Amino acid sequence: MREHDLDLYRRIEAQDENALELLYDRYEKLLFSFAFRMTNNKFLSEEVVQEVFTKLWTKKGMYDESKGKFSSWLLTITRNTSIDLLRKKKETPYELEERDALLDERPSTEEVVEWKESSERICTAVKELTSEQQEIIELFYFKGMSQSKIATTCNIPLGTVKGRVRLALKHLREKLSNVQERGVRE
Amino acid sequence: MTKNSCDVLLDYFNDQLTCEERKEFEAHLQICKDCQDELKELQELTADLPYSSEPIEPSAGMRERVLSNVLQAENSDMAMEGTEAEKNKTSNERVTEIIPGKKVNKWYKPLVAAVLVLSLIGNGAAIIYINQDEDVADSGSETIRDTIQRMEELQPSEGVSAQATAMMIEQNKNTNLVVQASDLPPLEGEETYQVWVVEDGKPYRAGTFVPNNNGLGAVSYVINYEGNHKWDTIAITKEPTANSKTPQGNILLSSPL
Ligand SMILES: [Zn+2]
Numbered sequence: 001m002r003e004h005d006l007d008l009y010r011r012i013e014a015q016d017e018n019a020l021e022l023l024y025d026r027y028e029k030l031l032f033s034f035a036f037r038m039t040n041n042k043f044l045s046e047e048v049v050q051e052v053f054t055k056l057w058t059k060k061g062m063y064d065e066s067k068g069k070f071s072s073w074l075l076t077i078t079r080n081t082s083i084d085l086l087r088k089k090k091e092t093p094y095e096l097e098e099r100d101a102l103l104d105e106r107p108s109t110e111e112v113v114e115w116k117e118s119s120e121r122i123c124t125a126v127k128e129l130t131s132e133q134q135e136i137i138e139l140f141y142f143k144g145m146s147q148s149k150i151a152t153t154c155n156i157p158l159g160t161v162k163g164r165v166r167l168a169l170k171h172l173r174e175k176l177s178n179v180q181e182r183g184v185r186e
Numbered sequence: 187m188t189k190n191s192c193d194v195l196l197d198y199f200n201d202q203l204t205c206e207e208r209k210e211f212e213a214h215l216q217i218c219k220d221c222q223d224e225l226k227e228l229q230e231l232t233a234d235l236p237y238s239s240e241p242i243e244p245s246a247g248m249r250e251r252v253l254s255n256v257l258q259a260e261n262s263d264m265a266m267e268g269t270e271a272e273k274n275k276t277s278n279e280r281v282t283e284i285i286p287g288k289k290v291n292k293w294y295k296p297l298v299a300a301v302l303v304l305s306l307i308g309n310g311a312a313i314i315y316i317n318q319d320e321d322v323a324d325s326g327s328e329t330i331r332d333t334i335q336r337m338e339e340l341q342p343s344e345g346v347s348a349q350a351t352a353m354m355i356e357q358n359k360n361t362n363l364v365v366q367a368s369d370l371p372p373l374e375g376e377e378t379y380q381v382w383v384v385e386d387g388k389p390y391r392a393g394t395f396v397p398n399n400n401g402l403g404a405v406s407y408v409i410n411y412e413g414n415h416k417w418d419t420i421a422i423t424k425e426p427t428a429n430s431k432t433p434q435g436n437i438l439l440s441s442p443l
Contacts, residue, residue, distance in 0.1 A: 037239035050252045073235040123237035146202040169231035
């Protein structure tokens with residue numbers, strides 16, 4: 001039976017290497033893909049994953065159930081680590097084209113299939129947003145930009161950024177539930 | 187304070203505040219119901235977004251590299267409470283620095299790491315994208331430029347039969363260095379192999395590694411030394427411990443750059 005994330009995390013806190021390995025295998029691809037979505041760079045993405053697991057391994061008491069679902073929490077840590085590394089590397093950016101990697105999709109487990117489905121679902125919903133809303137989600141969430149950077153990039157007043165981000169995210173939520181309903185009816 | 191506290195919520199969420207600003211906001215968050223609600227809402231509204239990422243295959247050999255580096259991470263990290271200490275650490279130290287005091291001659295899964303890195307080099311060399319267009323960096327977009335890569339075969343010193351390849355991805359200040367070596371003589375005790383980049387006779391650390399039982403070793407390292415450097419040589423030495431500031435051992439392999 002699949003061991004709960006929380007149980008694995010407790011074992012990792014107790015320095016159980018086997019548990020670390022199990023949790024790593026469970027999340028490697030998701031965290032790496034998400035880090036790649038954020039950084040667009042495989043070197044950085046590997047560094048992100050390594051930092052996330054280093055934190056899990058070396059800092060006890062990072063997570064408890066008050067912080068919500070373990071997977072959501074882990075993704076938040078991954079996002080923050082990506083933003084942090086991007087900031088450090090900002091002065092010397094570079095780009096790797098990863099065509100081979102993008103083509104090589106092997107949904108080997110049930111989870112990856114599920115995730116792929118939700119990925120398609122979310123992408124469908126995102127495409128239904130206006131291009132301004134898509135852009136603001138991209139800049140805010142995936143680029144992790146500051147409000148002032150978003151204001152300059154989009155050429156909008158600073159004071160309106162927060163409202164626009166919230167609105168775009170709320171619209172996305174509505175679209176998502178529509179997509180879900182359509183999916184059920186089909 | 188120049189800004190209304192509630193206004194920095196997004197920057198807090200995106201980790202864009204200075205340490206001081208963050209502490210200030212966290213104090214505000216304790217007492218501001220609006221910000222608490224908005225933060226919660228923001229977390230809920232964005233919870234699905236990571237799953238919109240297209241699934242991609244992790245890099246070759248990544249599992250072995252990451253797990254061995256994680257397990258080698260010094261547990262004194264535990265003593266470093268709070269995010270500031272963490273932020274002050276440069277990221278390249280985490281990738282490869284082997285911290286004294288912990289057993290270093292322990293690859294997590296010794297078998298394939300080095301071989302897989304070599305295949306990364308193979309693919310990597312083919313897919314690196316060179317863009318030297320200077321005009322793209324306007325309008326605050328996150329456009330990327332200046333990628334040059336090179337690959338060097340390191341030459342063994344006399345009486346040494348080991349082989350090594352180094353791939354460098356150079357940017358204006360940083361260099362990603364991936365070194366893969368084979369036929370390395372086994373190490374004893376605390377010994378490690380150390381990669382150096384040399385400028386005018388002055389060596390700088392550029393990755394530490396321990397080979398597996400088959401004499402294969404690999405390390406990937408982000409060279410991130412302050413100032414401008416023109417590396418003229420890359421070299422690998424055997425060091426008595428993982429923390430040599432300058433080379434103690436003889437050069438086993440080297441190449442001019
Ligand atoms: Zn407030």
